[in-house]
Amino acid sequence: MLQGLSQERLEILAAQCAWRTVEPGQVIVARNSHDRDVHFVVSGHVRVTTFSAGGKQVTFRDEEPGEMFGDLAAIDGQPRSADVLALDSVLVASLSPEHFRALIAAEELVRERVLRRLAGLVRLLSERVIELSTLGVQNRIHAELLRLARASGGSGRQARIEPAPKHADIASQVSTYREQVTRELSLLTKQGLLAKDGSALVLLDVARLARMVEEVRSEA
Numbered sequence: 001m002l003q004g005l006s007q008e009r010l011e012i013l014a015a016q017c018a019w020r021t022v023e024p025g026q027v028i029v030a031r032n033s034h035d036r037d038v039h040f041v042v043s044g045h046v047r048v049t050t051f052s053a054g055g056k057q058v059t060f061r062d063e064e065p066g067e068m069f070g071d072l073a074a075i076d077g078q079p080r081s082a083d084v085l086a087l088d089s090v091l092v093a094s095l096s097p098e099h100f101r102a103l104i105a106a107e108e109l110v111r112e113r114v115l116r117r118l119a120g121l122v123r124l125l126s127e128r129v130i131e132l133s134t135l136g137v138q139n140r141i142h143a144e145l146l147r148l149a150r151a152s153g154g155s156g157r158q159a160r161i162e163p164a165p166k167h168a169d170i171a172s173q174v175s176t177y178r179e180q181v182t183r184e185l186s187l188l189t190k191q192g193l194l195a196k197d198g199s200a201l202v203l204l205d206v207a208r209l210a211r212m213v214e215e216v217r218s219e220a
Contacts, residue, residue, distance in 0.1 A: 001066065009107065013093075017040070017094055018093070018094045020091075022044075022086040024089060026085070028084045029069070031050055031079075031080050034079055035073075035080070036070075037096055038094070039069050039084075040094075041066065041067050041092060042092060043090065045090070046063045046087060046090055047062050047063075047087055048082050049172065050082045057172040058175060060125075070084075071100070131174075132175060137176045137180055137184075139212070140175070141170060142213050143174075143213050145194075146206070146210055148161045149161060149206055157204075157207065160200050161201045162200035163200065167182050192205070
Protein backbone atom coordinates (compact mmCIF):
# COMPACT_ATOMS: atom_id res chain seq x y z
CA MET A 1 0.00 0.00 0.00
CA LEU A 2 2.83 2.41 0.80
CA GLN A 3 5.44 1.14 -1.64
CA GLY A 4 6.97 3.93 -3.71
CA LEU A 5 6.38 6.74 -1.23
CA SER A 6 9.27 9.05 -0.44
CA GLN A 7 11.45 8.37 2.57
CA GLU A 8 10.28 11.66 4.06
CA ARG A 9 6.62 10.63 3.78
CA LEU A 10 7.33 7.20 5.28
CA GLU A 11 9.13 8.77 8.23
CA ILE A 12 6.19 11.11 8.84
CA LEU A 13 3.76 8.17 8.73
CA ALA A 14 5.95 6.11 11.06
CA ALA A 15 5.86 8.93 13.60
CA GLN A 16 2.09 9.33 13.25
CA CYS A 17 1.38 5.63 13.79
CA ALA A 18 0.98 3.78 17.06
CA TRP A 19 3.00 0.55 16.93
CA ARG A 20 2.20 -2.65 18.79
CA THR A 21 2.80 -6.39 18.70
CA VAL A 22 -0.23 -8.67 18.96
CA GLU A 23 0.09 -12.30 20.04
CA PRO A 24 -1.45 -15.20 18.08
CA GLY A 25 -5.19 -15.57 18.64
CA GLN A 26 -5.69 -12.10 20.06
CA VAL A 27 -8.33 -9.74 18.69
CA ILE A 28 -6.90 -6.67 17.00
CA VAL A 29 -10.24 -5.18 15.96
CA ALA A 30 -13.63 -6.17 17.39
CA ARG A 31 -16.82 -6.12 15.36
CA ASN A 32 -19.15 -3.21 16.19
CA SER A 33 -16.41 -1.38 18.09
CA HIS A 34 -16.19 2.37 17.53
CA ASP A 35 -12.47 2.95 17.02
CA ARG A 36 -11.65 4.25 13.53
CA ASP A 37 -7.91 3.66 13.11
CA VAL A 38 -6.48 2.14 9.95
CA HIS A 39 -4.05 -0.71 10.66
CA PHE A 40 -1.07 -1.65 8.51
CA VAL A 41 0.24 -5.22 8.81
CA VAL A 42 4.00 -4.80 9.15
CA SER A 43 4.72 -8.46 9.91
CA GLY A 44 2.63 -11.55 10.58
CA HIS A 45 -0.79 -12.51 9.26
CA VAL A 46 -4.33 -11.57 10.30
CA ARG A 47 -7.78 -12.97 9.60
CA VAL A 48 -10.84 -10.84 8.92
CA THR A 49 -13.75 -12.85 10.28
CA THR A 50 -16.94 -12.75 12.31
CA PHE A 51 -18.98 -15.08 14.49
CA SER A 52 -22.68 -15.87 14.40
CA ALA A 53 -24.87 -15.76 17.51
CA GLY A 54 -24.40 -19.52 17.72
CA GLY A 55 -20.62 -19.21 17.64
CA LYS A 56 -20.09 -20.31 14.02
CA GLN A 57 -17.11 -18.59 12.43
CA VAL A 58 -17.42 -16.99 8.99
CA THR A 59 -14.12 -15.91 7.44
CA PHE A 60 -13.91 -13.15 4.84
CA ARG A 61 -10.20 -13.08 4.01
CA ASP A 62 -6.65 -13.21 5.38
CA GLU A 63 -4.24 -10.28 5.16
CA GLU A 64 -0.45 -10.56 4.78
CA PRO A 65 2.42 -8.17 5.54
CA GLY A 66 2.07 -5.02 3.46
CA GLU A 67 -1.75 -5.09 3.56
CA MET A 68 -4.05 -2.96 5.67
CA PHE A 69 -7.46 -3.23 7.31
CA GLY A 70 -9.88 -0.93 9.09
CA ASP A 71 -10.13 1.55 6.24
CA LEU A 72 -13.92 1.19 5.89
CA ALA A 73 -14.57 2.59 9.36
CA ALA A 74 -12.04 5.36 8.77
CA ILE A 75 -13.83 6.36 5.57
CA ASP A 76 -17.50 6.15 6.55
CA GLY A 77 -17.30 6.63 10.34
CA GLN A 78 -19.44 3.55 11.03
CA PRO A 79 -18.69 0.80 13.59
CA ARG A 80 -16.38 -2.05 12.65
CA SER A 81 -17.97 -4.57 10.28
CA ALA A 82 -15.86 -7.60 11.30
CA ASP A 83 -13.41 -9.00 13.83
CA VAL A 84 -9.72 -9.13 12.97
CA LEU A 85 -7.61 -11.81 14.68
CA ALA A 86 -3.85 -12.32 14.77
CA LEU A 87 -2.94 -15.68 13.19
CA ASP A 88 0.65 -15.46 14.41
CA SER A 89 2.75 -12.78 16.11
CA VAL A 90 1.70 -9.60 14.33
CA LEU A 91 3.28 -6.15 14.29
CA VAL A 92 0.71 -3.50 13.36
CA ALA A 93 1.10 0.21 12.77
CA SER A 94 -2.15 2.07 13.48
CA LEU A 95 -2.96 5.40 11.82
CA SER A 96 -5.77 7.73 12.92
CA PRO A 97 -8.62 8.33 10.43
CA GLU A 98 -7.64 11.99 10.18
CA HIS A 99 -4.07 11.15 9.19
CA PHE A 100 -5.30 8.41 6.84
CA ARG A 101 -7.63 10.77 5.00
CA ALA A 102 -4.82 13.33 4.77
CA LEU A 103 -2.56 10.62 3.32
CA ILE A 104 -4.96 9.61 0.54
CA ALA A 105 -5.68 13.26 -0.23
CA ALA A 106 -1.97 14.05 -0.60
CA GLU A 107 -0.68 10.87 -2.26
CA GLU A 108 -2.29 9.90 -5.58
CA LEU A 109 -0.49 6.55 -5.55
CA VAL A 110 -2.03 5.52 -2.23
CA ARG A 111 -5.44 6.90 -3.23
CA GLU A 112 -5.42 4.74 -6.38
CA ARG A 113 -4.47 1.65 -4.39
CA VAL A 114 -7.21 2.29 -1.83
CA LEU A 115 -9.79 2.59 -4.63
CA ARG A 116 -8.57 -0.62 -6.25
CA ARG A 117 -8.64 -2.38 -2.89
CA LEU A 118 -12.25 -1.33 -2.26
CA ALA A 119 -13.26 -2.42 -5.76
CA GLY A 120 -11.55 -5.76 -5.18
CA LEU A 121 -13.44 -6.27 -1.91
CA VAL A 122 -16.76 -5.58 -3.64
CA ARG A 123 -15.94 -8.10 -6.37
CA LEU A 124 -14.81 -10.70 -3.84
CA LEU A 125 -17.94 -10.34 -1.71
CA SER A 126 -20.17 -10.39 -4.80
CA GLU A 127 -18.53 -13.63 -5.88
CA ARG A 128 -19.05 -15.11 -2.41
CA VAL A 129 -22.75 -14.14 -2.38
CA ILE A 130 -23.25 -15.77 -5.79
CA GLU A 131 -21.48 -18.93 -4.65
CA LEU A 132 -23.51 -19.19 -1.45
CA SER A 133 -26.70 -18.66 -3.43
CA THR A 134 -26.02 -20.99 -6.35
CA LEU A 135 -23.41 -23.60 -5.39
CA GLY A 136 -23.70 -26.58 -3.11
CA VAL A 137 -21.21 -27.15 -0.32
CA GLN A 138 -19.13 -29.52 -2.47
CA ASN A 139 -18.71 -26.94 -5.23
CA ARG A 140 -18.02 -24.10 -2.77
CA ILE A 141 -15.12 -26.14 -1.42
CA HIS A 142 -13.84 -26.61 -4.99
CA ALA A 143 -14.13 -22.87 -5.65
CA GLU A 144 -12.22 -22.07 -2.46
CA LEU A 145 -9.40 -24.44 -3.45
CA LEU A 146 -9.18 -22.67 -6.81
CA ARG A 147 -9.01 -19.30 -5.02
CA LEU A 148 -6.19 -20.55 -2.81
CA ALA A 149 -4.39 -21.91 -5.87
CA ARG A 150 -4.58 -18.52 -7.59
CA ALA A 151 -3.37 -16.78 -4.44
CA SER A 152 -0.37 -19.14 -4.29
CA GLY A 153 0.69 -18.01 -7.76
CA GLY A 154 -0.02 -21.32 -9.48
CA SER A 155 -0.86 -20.85 -13.16
CA GLY A 156 -0.09 -24.22 -14.74
CA ARG A 157 -1.83 -27.57 -14.75
CA GLN A 158 -0.89 -28.08 -11.12
CA ALA A 159 -0.88 -25.68 -8.18
CA ARG A 160 0.86 -26.00 -4.84
CA ILE A 161 -0.81 -24.49 -1.77
CA GLU A 162 1.69 -24.20 1.06
CA PRO A 163 1.17 -24.48 3.91
CA ALA A 164 -1.90 -26.64 3.41
CA PRO A 165 -4.99 -24.87 4.79
CA LYS A 166 -6.65 -26.29 7.86
CA HIS A 167 -9.97 -27.98 7.15
CA ALA A 168 -11.66 -25.74 9.73
CA ASP A 169 -10.33 -22.65 7.93
CA ILE A 170 -11.76 -23.79 4.59
CA ALA A 171 -15.06 -24.54 6.33
CA SER A 172 -15.26 -21.02 7.75
CA GLN A 173 -14.59 -19.57 4.30
CA VAL A 174 -17.43 -21.48 2.58
CA SER A 175 -19.96 -21.63 5.43
CA THR A 176 -19.93 -25.33 6.21
CA TYR A 177 -18.44 -27.74 8.76
CA ARG A 178 -14.94 -29.14 9.07
CA GLU A 179 -16.19 -32.70 8.66
CA GLN A 180 -17.73 -31.86 5.28
CA VAL A 181 -14.43 -30.37 4.09
CA THR A 182 -12.53 -33.46 5.26
CA ARG A 183 -14.89 -35.76 3.33
CA GLU A 184 -14.68 -33.69 0.16
CA LEU A 185 -10.88 -33.40 0.20
CA SER A 186 -10.67 -37.16 0.69
CA LEU A 187 -12.96 -37.68 -2.33
CA LEU A 188 -10.87 -35.32 -4.49
CA THR A 189 -7.77 -37.29 -3.47
CA LYS A 190 -9.39 -40.56 -4.55
CA GLN A 191 -10.34 -38.93 -7.87
CA GLY A 192 -6.73 -37.99 -8.51
CA LEU A 193 -7.36 -34.24 -8.28
CA LEU A 194 -5.63 -33.60 -4.97
CA ALA A 195 -2.55 -34.80 -3.13
CA LYS A 196 -0.67 -34.02 0.07
CA ASP A 197 3.04 -33.34 -0.31
CA GLY A 198 4.72 -32.65 3.01
CA SER A 199 3.22 -29.46 4.39
CA ALA A 200 1.62 -28.57 1.05
CA LEU A 201 -1.66 -29.36 -0.66
CA VAL A 202 -1.25 -29.95 -4.41
CA LEU A 203 -4.03 -29.51 -6.95
CA LEU A 204 -3.12 -32.04 -9.65
CA ASP A 205 -5.50 -30.81 -12.36
CA VAL A 206 -6.51 -27.18 -11.87
CA ALA A 207 -8.31 -26.95 -15.23
CA ARG A 208 -10.50 -29.97 -14.49
CA LEU A 209 -11.48 -28.63 -11.07
CA ALA A 210 -12.28 -25.24 -12.63
CA ARG A 211 -14.51 -26.94 -15.22
CA MET A 212 -16.37 -28.78 -12.46
CA VAL A 213 -17.16 -25.45 -10.77
CA GLU A 214 -18.09 -23.66 -13.99
CA GLU A 215 -20.41 -26.46 -15.09
CA VAL A 216 -22.41 -26.11 -11.87
CA ARG A 217 -22.43 -22.31 -12.14
CA SER A 218 -23.75 -22.46 -15.70
CA GLU A 219 -26.60 -24.73 -14.61
CA ALA A 220 -27.59 -22.50 -11.67
